[in-house]
Amino acid sequence: MSVFALVDCNSFFCSCEKVFRPDLKNKPVIVLSNNDGCAVARTNEAKALGIKMGVPYFKIKHIVKAHKVTTFSSNFALYADMSQRVMQTLREFSPQMEVYSIDEAFLSFNGMERMDLTKYSHEIKNTVYRYTGIPVSIGIARTKVLAKMANYLAKKHNNLNNVLDLTNPTLLERALKATPVSEIWGVGQKSASKLNSLNINTAWELKNSNPKVIKKHLHLPGERVLRELNEESCIHLDCDEVGRKQILSSRSFGRPVNALDELTQAVSMHTTRVCEKLRRQNSVAQKLTVFLQTNPHKNEPQYYNSKTVHLTSSANSTNILLKNASQALRSIYKKGYLFKKCGVYVSDLSPLKQQQLSLFDSPKQNEKQKNLMLAVDKINAQNGRDTIKLASCGLEQKWGMRSTMRSPAFTTKWHELLNVT
DNA sequence: TCTGGGGTCCTAGGACCC
């Protein structure tokens, strides 16, 4: 039988900021999403003030002011760097690990059943804290869904000291009875209210319900959760870091935009980002989609549209995709609307080495493209993003996002620490 | 005034074929 541990960083983005701001210990702290839109991370002290996950900043400004909540714009370069340090530390504790998200990893504890897994997990927790300054919680169980649940309870109950092992049947039963279905990994809002209307309210009740009924209402994913609650492991550890199957770049504008040339700049920038990511994972794309939308929260004429282009042959070079992207944008652009957001994504990805050239592509031309992109990526890697970029991205991006409370790049750009400008 | 961004998987339904 398998054993999984889920290691989850506590209030990750806030914890990253606090590493470099010891004065914030035990203080309420929040981190905002891009564009300073919503609260996406909160310390326990901030949660206690009633600041909910995902709530728009303007709705909580009064709490922030009244209780002196320290607020940061998001600083993803910092979080990605801290994440790497945490993951690197975790690797020392298990031969098999799946990096599940920026702040979570599943570890396999298979074959370690005779150890004291609680003690071992405390050792992991303490080591990560010592090496990185990031506090983590650890849940242990026989399936991923149960390990997630263990983690949820480890965070919630102070007396557990951030570690809970649910391989023990008595503890497991107590845990299942104490967990509402809405807190189960894989049960979202829609499914939770369906279950509630079937009078299934706790994880324990779901575990003991009729699989056929669950499958009828919640389909395959729901049935899988039910089996995982019964300690039948269906969701396996995914250790190999294969590339993404789809790559997206999108952003809200700092202010409404209606001019085609400004949209073209934004779409150019997104296409550039997407192609960089494609090349970094050695993939080429067959399909490219451009979309744009107005602000759905506003009482104004609304418009959303997208256009997908099938490339004649799969590619990852910026100027090839850019040609298609700007053409796609022109085909869906409509005058007279105030746009809030646009984006570009690619799908139908395949490894570069399997790249199929179409009948009319010249291998020589293709090689030239490849070398050009290699050179651009190298220069930008050495000298900073967008040192070289296509003119269509625009020099001055007036529509760019707001980010007024960003912390310095503590770990990646040391000169900012010295206030060198 | 101010409401994020980047992913995955699954299902239903249409188009098409024989």
Next chain:
DNA sequence: TCTGGGGTCCTAGGACCC
């Protein structure tokens, strides 16, 4: 006059996750 049904492929949209 009688007007099928099964299979496959593709896409859009839903639900969920962090």
